[in-house]
């Protein structure tokens with residue numbers, strides 16, 4: 147496989163054939179290779195091991211380096227960039243503490259299969275293993291949370307390793323790849339040969355579904371009366387939203403998505419059931435419980451979706467499409483598996499699909515939607531968090547990119563923001579990383595300067611990475627942040643209320659929360675505190691006009707509000723709890 | 728059920744660490760693991776003996792296939808294959824006990840490869856059963872040290888004719 151490159155690069159490559167190869171340092175080869183990979187942005191933080199590389203960056207015009215405020219934020223920002231665009235996020239950090247600070251961000255990306263390439267500085271090769279200053283065995287530390295990793299000790303192999311890493315990170319089931327760069331290697335020189343043939347004998351992901359299985363699938367789907375399509379993050383990663391939508395419409399089947407699948411199917415469509423699982427809609431969970439055919443599309447039957455495996459969707463035949471064979475049949479037995487890329491499998495399958503006789507089923511579902519809608523009670527005294535999301539959904543017409551943190555607010559976003567486009571909902575689903583929201587929103591705004599990007603975070607998680615506001619100010623990034631300030635580690639508080647007799651052990655934040663408005667202003671952001679609906683609408687209007695710096699809205703919301711529906715951990719549909727009417 | 732899985736992997740420490748880490752991280756069992764060079768430069772052949780129910784074994788095979796530095800995975804179980812283990816067994820032996828130990832070794836077609844006034848070292852190859860048996864036979868003399876390689880295996884070239 148030949149590394150793809152832009153026409154200009156191609157041209158310069160052929161020019162180079164005529165002249166002798168350039169002799170470049172490792173640091174220069176690093177930059178050339180990144181440019182060749184089409185990288186336009188690096189999220190990074192310098193240090194001793196990389197100081198010479200940063201000197202080259204100083205002069206580099208072809209790509210920009212954004213100085214983040216903490217390396218964890220750098221990885222989440224790169225992750226947000228990747229989720230919003232599909233392009234790999236690129237991170238550059240120094241050795242030792244710089245490298246270890248990336249661990250949470252790498253694990254977050256790994257769990258959600260996000261393409262990312264992380265470059266870590268390393269002490270000089272001859273000092274590795276000596277407990278040298280700022281040495282950490284980052285390959286060892288990150289091996290279980292990377293798709294692959296390399297130690298680039300030999301400058302002659304650097305370009306090859308970089309191109310392999312981008313290839314691995316972005317193909318098959320994507321994921322983070324880490325490259326450790328010893329300081330002496332970056333300084334040593336070699337002849338640079340840009341054209342690279344990627345040869346990875348142990349890595350040949352299956353993209354096209356087997357012809358026979360696709361034919362079988364078309365037959366398998368016939369005759370279902372109560373089908374449900376269950377769409378996960380794989381559909382987004384595969385850029386298959388259009389194919390998924392066509393599939394569901396042709397089949398005449400309702401669609402439920404996982405947290406990471408939100409946006410793969412327009413929630414404004416009648417066939418949309420919203421999210422399923424622990425905090426999914428009543429009707430999505432009911433439909434999965436009763437259906438006779440369940441089609442998993444890039445979804446892995448995670449425990450937050452299935453609850454008690456024995457009682458999960460007990461009446462259905464199951465089909466699963468996934469690019470990762472190890473995801474198929476891992477938790478739930480599958481009658482018809484197809485290994486392949488979602489987009490390419492559906493492109494084959496859609497033309498031979500037959501419509502299901504599901505009209506009665508769809509009527510039944512419409513009835514359920516009426517009887518058991520998502521609901522919450524408004525109050526005159528205090529803003530409800532759901533109300534804030536609903537308002538934002540209206541103001542932005544479901545077209546904003548929303549990054550969430552982790553907690554109650556994350557579930558309210560998933561329930562109340564009506565996503566209409568893929569790559570618009572960025573959330574740490576697998577690892578559930580508090581601190582993800584602020585930097586991920588920042589990274590998405592960097593990637594998509596023309597979209598409205600809003601990071602909606604809790605008052606707890608906000609404080610884990612709030613320092614990245616400094617980064618947004620530094621580069622005039624007009625990303626918006628909304629703190630749903632309930633004075634609690636709300637999600638934990640909810641469990642304590644429901645399952646631990648209201649013993650609120652270590653979840654109250656109010657006495658020590660800072661004044662978020664002042665905090666944000668001290669960074670140079672535009673900020674406002676909001677307590678009423680009028681103020682909220684005013685704040686939304688104002689924030690849309692700000693284009694040269696970040697915005698922080700501290701929205702004071704009901705402390706008692708809980709996320710419903712809820713199926714308790716390891717429960718099943720019969721255990722579902724709904725909000726009071 | 729016991730499974731013998733034969734792998735061709737890139738010849739570097741990273742491969743071994745990734746594979747061993749995958750087993751421990753996912754809670755799979757390793758009964759034995761042995762690795763050395765293969766017929767091809769740059770590739771090592773690794774034999775892993777593991778056990779688990781069918782679903783676990785299926786996951787193990789799939790997860791091994793996912794490792795970037797694993798080039799090939801063959802689960803030999805269910806096929807005809809040859810396998811051997813090598814053991815070095817250092818046994819306490821007074822000069823009067825020597826001949827008895829040598830007789831035992833002979834029965835097992837093992838060799839004496841080192842000798843001292845108080846001990847001798849036996850080299851045995853064979854299936855695990857055979858190695859277990861010779862070790863039990865030598866146990867009464869006093870085992871000083873035992874080193875076993877774990878199973879190495881290859882598919883049988885001629886699988887026989889089914890009638």
Ligand SMILES: Cc1ncc(C[n+]2csc(CCOP(=O)(O)OP(=O)(O)O)c2C)c(N)n1
Pocket residue numbers: 551552553554555556578579580581603604605606607608630632634635636637638
């Ligand atoms: C890094 C990290 N630490 C701890 C947790 C456990 N946890 C999950 S939700 C939550 C509470 C989050 O509180 P807040 O950010 O205020 O959001 P809220 O639930 O109130 O909306 C905690 C502590 C986590 N997910 N991530």
Ligand SMILES: [Mg+2]
Pocket residue numbers: 604605606630631632633634635636
């Ligand atoms: Mg909170």
